[in-house]
Amino acid sequence: MNNLRAALTWCVKRGDAGDGAVAERGLSVAAALSPFWSLRPHLREASAWFARLLDTPGAAAPTPGRIRALAIAAGVACSGDMATMRARALEAERLVEVSDDPLSRAYALGLAAPLSTLLAPPDARDQARTRDGIREALALYGVAGRAGGWEMLQTMMLLCIMSLLMGEFVRAEDDLARTIALAEERGNRYAAGLALDLLGGSAWARSEITRARDYYARYRQTMGVLGDTQSDANACYLLGLLAEQDGDLAGARVSYVQALAMVRAVGDFALIERGAAAIAITAIAARQPVPPRALAYAAAFGLPEAGGKALMLEQALAKAMQGVDAAHGGRE
DSSP states (O other): OHHHHHHHHHHHHHHHTTOHHHHHHHHHHHHHTHHHHTSGGGHHHHHHHHHHHHTSGGGOSOOHHHHHHHHHHHHHOGGGOHHHHHHHHHHHHHHGGGOOOHHHHHHIIIIIHHHHHHHSOGGGOOHHHHHHHHHHHHHHHHHTTOTTSHHHHHHHHHHHHHHHHTTOHHHHHHHHHHHHHHHHHTTOHHHHHHHHHHHHHHHHHTTOHHHHHHHHHHHHHHHHHHTOHHHHHHHHHHHHHHHHHTTOHHHHHHHHHHHHHHHHHHTOHHHHHHHHHHHHHHHHHTTOOOOSSHHHHHHHHTOOOGGGHHHHHHHHHHHHHHHHHHHTTTOO
């Protein structure tokens, strides 16, 4: 990987000097690393490389490489940077109108357009039109010789998300089953795990809690084997929510504590805040003792206090507690 980082650094330097050919090569390398970037521990690095490459003067032309890089960069924009994600997706959609490259069109319709739709205000989403574009993209992957690749699997899952948003759960679950089969055939266990996560969400939306729990357990097992700690933690958090909905507050708290311990290890403070707040909520709802300040959790879990993170955690917990206190008439 160090050799690739050195190559990308060289492409950035040449791109800054206006070398369009090398800048295009750098965009192509970064885009080709999409399966690697998509493993969550690498999203921050991916976001940084795409930002540096896309901003070079040499990469300003509306080339196929820029369109593909924009579509992938939108999906890896770091830390939930919704504005950056949507801006890149919209630029890819706009540029592809002047490109006759089938793979670029597949990326724009199958990766960028769904993201810009999902990030648009609810009253501005045209999910049916987006889904038609995704279907065109799936055909174009075949034309471009990329059938069954990582980008196609991502596009298949985005198609399922559109169906879920439109309330077409049976269609979505059928398509997700096909996605898992193709992912397993291609040896892509990560994509299969993400599809299991979506199946869990679909079952939950249909109030099929047992099925949802089974899918999330399989999702957790898959991501745990792959060493994806954040996905593993997310699965724990979802299992905790299901347990809470089922009235098993003790089980929910166990899942939340497991999730919090995992995200603490990788330093994901957004998930730490969410997990700590969930622990507080279930503790209060179960009339169990709970520290009134998040700094108690910071001490218990060894969270660093530098950079105001402990204060952020305290504020998140205080807000969560206010809501629960109001619901319980001000009692802990």
